[in-house]
Amino acid sequence: MNGIVSYGAYVPTHKIETGEIASVWGADGSAWAKNLNVYSKSVPGPDEDVITIAVEATRQAMKRAKLNGDHIGAIYTGSESHPYAVKPTSTIVAEAIGATPNLTAADFEFACKAGTAAIQTCLGMVGDNQIENGIAIGVDTSQGAPGDALEYSASAGGGALVIGNKNIIATINHTTSYTTDTPDFWRREGQKYPRHGGRFTGKPAFFKHVVSCGMMMMQKAGTEAKDYDYVVTHQPNGKFPIRAAKTLGFTNEQFETGLLTPRIGNTYSGAVFLGLSAILDIAKPGDRILAVAYGSGAGSDAFDITVTDEIDKMDRSETVENMVSRMKIINYATYAKYRGKLNMGATK
């Protein structure tokens, strides 16, 4: 059986509170925080980007499973904020974990679900015995335009999954996808900030895809919501994932562990990876997990996962919770400086 050999996560230490962002635009911070169910969000430091986050998450995964680079046959990094337009993130990750040169690598893009597409690619290659292990990474440092609704949620973080068929801590029993051409959110080539369709990002986009894909997954697996111990979906804000999970028949106890957006914001491609990592931090052998990613444009990937006895042998002392609660709160001026929102004029 193929599945997850190891997992790693990374959330930047810097955070900004929703009220601080609202105060700059003369908005009601409490109302924004409550409406979005986002109270603070992570911010990458001046020396952090998709590449550094991908490396840190992958190194944690490699360390946990005591793997070295020789065991890795593929690295795929899914993100919509790769630092280079041309030059792969994945080759830098490969070099930083000592996996070069005997591997294949590429970067994926499918809005917020590029990383889960990478999981499916690794599953195919492992299942076909082309590689021993493959690494799928989901990571982002996305931005919202100043004053836009996205600015309250767009944050940074990511995770890495080592996919293989030996010593797996969780089997991936099934995976399925649901894909349509739905233009709910986009960023044109050369543009700094994305644009979105406002309310159009809800019902015909996020909910239609996540709920349909979740239902298809349970139908394929022959399961119902009550058969799962945990569920994690993409979480563009703190409300959408709760409504989607409830529509699928899940309860608070099943979705609260993987729901991180209220404290760290929307980590885009990193969201399902981080939620799943938070679940694996505390999961017990036999626990069953449903994970449903969503990427604008649009599509969903779902995974039916069962935790194995191997997880008890893994060092899980470095947790997502530690990273989420480790906070260096910054003000909007510092945030604007770190995120390149200041016009540096001729000095830059």
Add this chain to the structure above:
Amino acid sequence: MSVPRFWRELDTRYNLIGSYCKITKTYHYPRRSFNPEAGRESIGSMEDYQFKGTGEVVSSTVVHQAQTGYEMFGPYCIAIIELDEGPKITTQIVDCEPEIVKPGMKVKSVFRKLGEDSESGILHYGTKFILDESLETTNDEDGNITDIEV
């Protein structure tokens, strides 16, 4: 810095690859092919070694007049740290208030962006250090570094 020059040193910067001298049984960073302490004998006796990435602060200072490329950090901490294997290196300590860094504090390596060759140029990545929070409480006796937020 030229692209080839940085590329030649990727493993040194990314993965803290240095050298181990089999004659004097000492560690060196960055990588060297000759150990002056052992003289000619060390030629051919130096082997690559990947440092664990843990150590402690020997000395530190807070930089208020940032050098070019570091304006976004100001003020920031630059420290001399001693790796557990012995070599001392100069590095930036990140993700904490710079003034809380004191000699004796434990640190560990992190992968960070070191700089870039202009807005359209190549990006440089490598190793910086953060305070090792799992060990920081052991320094409470100093009386001046409690309640560290890292």
